[in-house]
Amino acid sequence: MxxxxxxxxxxxxxxxxxxxxxxxxxxxxxxxxxxxxxxxxxDVSLPLCPAVIQALHAAVEDQGRAATFHGYMPEAGDPALRKAIAEHYRDGGVEMDEHEIFVSSGACDDLGDILELFERDNSVMVIEPAYPEYVDTNLLAGRRIIHLSSNEEKGFLPEPCEEARADILYICSPNNPTGAAFSRSGLQAWVDFANEIGAVILFDAAYEIFIEDKEIPHSIYELEGADRCAIEICSLSKTAGFTGTRVGYTVVPRNLIRGGMNLNEMWARNRETRTNGVSYILQKGALAVFTPEGQRQIxxxxxxxxxxxxxxxxxxxxxxxxxxxxxxxxxxxxxxxxxxxxxxxxxxxxxxxxxxxxxxxxxxxxxxxxxxxxxxxxxxxxxxxxxxxxxxxxxx
CATH class of the missing domain: 3.90.1150.10 (Aspartate Aminotransferase, domain 1)
Structure with a gap:
């Protein structure tokens, strides 16, 4: 039955x-x-920038010619786009292998799908207030959820503590909904904590482009030891207005190993099973975001x-x-x-x-x-x- x-x-x-x-x-x-x-x-209110629109139009034309037509795309993403994202990280001071980058149809999708890397009996820590999907996806999977409350006294930026001990740690910085962002030392404390207890951080970096203060990291991989404990999930929705266009990317470092298994290899295999790749047209639009003109316009x-x-x-x-x-x-x-x-x-x-x-x-x-x-x-x-x-x- x-x-x-x-x-x-x-x-x-x-x-x-x-x-x-x-x-x-x-x-x-x-x-x-x-x-x-x-x-x-x-949701954003400004239209896609001209560089993206031009790239989307060109990609549509490609699909109308036999010589330039594209069917299924690589499950992990267009190699040119993965390379461009890796170079974008390097411009920010973070060395990144393009094979650690996986193009997705948006951060929201990957926040749910990435949980397939972990057994359901793993516990989860969510810093609240929190984006509802963190709780809902794990609730549906039947995981034990630790709700770590933050408060006004600490600017809604809690420190690691015994109550936060879990297998999977959700951190969003800058945060949705509070707008609070961890300093370099504050985020380093969470990285050290995760490595100490063997946890994996799911780091939601959807709003990093809004950071102005130099003491606030744009990527968790700016911090020592993060490549051994963190998965970074990124989105072009707010960065480049892709809420209706749906492209994001997730970084799974090759150094991230748990239980003798390499999570980068696991995620690559997951993508082979779970997706036929993001459309050629959308990935060409995303590629334009990482050009000098695209960066200026966004x-x-x-x-x-x-x-x-x-x-x-x-x-x-x-x-x-x-x-x-x-x-x-x-x-x-x-x-x-x-x-x-x-x-x-x-x-x-x-x-x-x-x-x-x-x-x-x-x-x-x-x-x-x-x-x-x-x-x-x-x-x-x-x-x-x-x-x-x-x-x-x-x-x-």
């Missing part, structure tokens, strides 16, 4: 961001004519998102509200006023100023009383939303 995965019953009734969409749409139905400023879900867009973040930072500072993030990350994590819960503040903002953000409770219990804003919105709408937020907070 077939047995369904009953652990689906342990998930929340709806995925966090779908709940936000639903509540926002219900408000619009009841308030016809109102304009809502969506500063919550972290950083032009980045400056716009950073100014969006600065708008919210100015509003919160003027209103005397505690927050983290914004400078080195595209997210701002604010403390709700007057002891409000995150969901209470969500309803308050929607009703009073038609601004949508994300309640902190959606990212774990320790997010109660906090709220996340995204800097990926339309610039003019972001300015208006930040202005409305300031005046609302000012009048109390």
């Amino acid at each position: 077939l047995k369904p995965n009953t652990r689906y019953g342990d998930l929340k009734e709806a995925y966090l961001f779908n709940t936000i969409y639903r509540k926002t749409n219900e408000y619009l139905i009841s308030n016809a004519g109102k304009k809502v400023f969506r500063m919550g879900v972290g 950083r032009d867009n980045l400056r716009i998102y950073k100014e969006n973040a600065a708008c919210f930072m100015r509003a919160l500072e003027a209103a005397g509200i505690w927050y983290t993030g914004g400078k080195n990350a595209p997210y701002l994590w604010m403390k709700c006023p007057d002891g409000m819960s995150g969901w209470g503040f969500f309803d308050y903002l929607l009703k009073e100023i038609q601004v949508v953000g994300i309640p902190g409770e959606g990212f774990g219990a320790c997010g109660r009383g906090y709220f996340r804003f995204s800097a990926f919105g339309n610039p003019e709408e972001t300015k208006e939303a930040a202005n409305r937020l300031y005046h609302l907070l000012e009048r109390g």
Whole structure:
């Protein structure tokens, strides 16, 4: 008799961001004519840069000619793209073998698939507040999850401790949702801890391009010993606006060995089984990101998102509200006023100023009383939303 995965019953009734969409749409139905400023879900608003568009068009033309047509792509990615990514790491001071890089259809997919490298009886540590997928994917697999709470006192950047001891350690820096980013010494402590206990770090580096401070690593492989304990998962979604184009990459070092098995070789074999490769067209678009012109153009867009973040930072500072993030990350994590819960503040903002953000409770219990804003919105709408937020907070 077939047995369904009953652990689906342990998930929340709806995925966090779908709940936000639903509540926002219900408000619009009841308030016809109102304009809502969506500063919550972290989807980008600027189009793909010209270098990428040109490469995508050229790749489409390639597919229309027998001499340049491409069918299945290599499971681990186009060799030219893997080489370009390796060179990008080297430009940042990290030596990287292109065979340690695996092109994917996005970080979200690899965050789930990478767990196939580990037995289900491995334990998992998730620093909360956290991106919901870290918890949901492991909940569905039946793994024991250690919820390591972080707090305002330490800037939502906890240190390794006995309670964090697990087989798999999730670290996201700059963090989603808090925007907090580990310093070099802070992240080194986690690398040392992982090597000491034999754990593997799953390092989510989706937002590294937003880092400004020199003391904050862009890659975990900048740190001593990280190639022996860490897998780095990266995305072009926020880096280059690929949320609708879907390309990312995962780095599995050749030095990463557990139980006598080489995780790089295991992941290569996994890719042979689980994927036929990312499409030729999309990989050609991604390759353009790593050209000098592509890098210049995506950083032009980045400056716009950073100014969006600065708008919210100015509003919160003027209103005397505690927050983290914004400078080195595209997210701002604010403390709700007057002891409000995150969901209470969500309803308050929607009703009073038609601004949508994300309640902190959606990212774990320790997010109660906090709220996340995204800097990926339309610039003019972001300015208006930040202005409305300031005046609302000012009048109390």
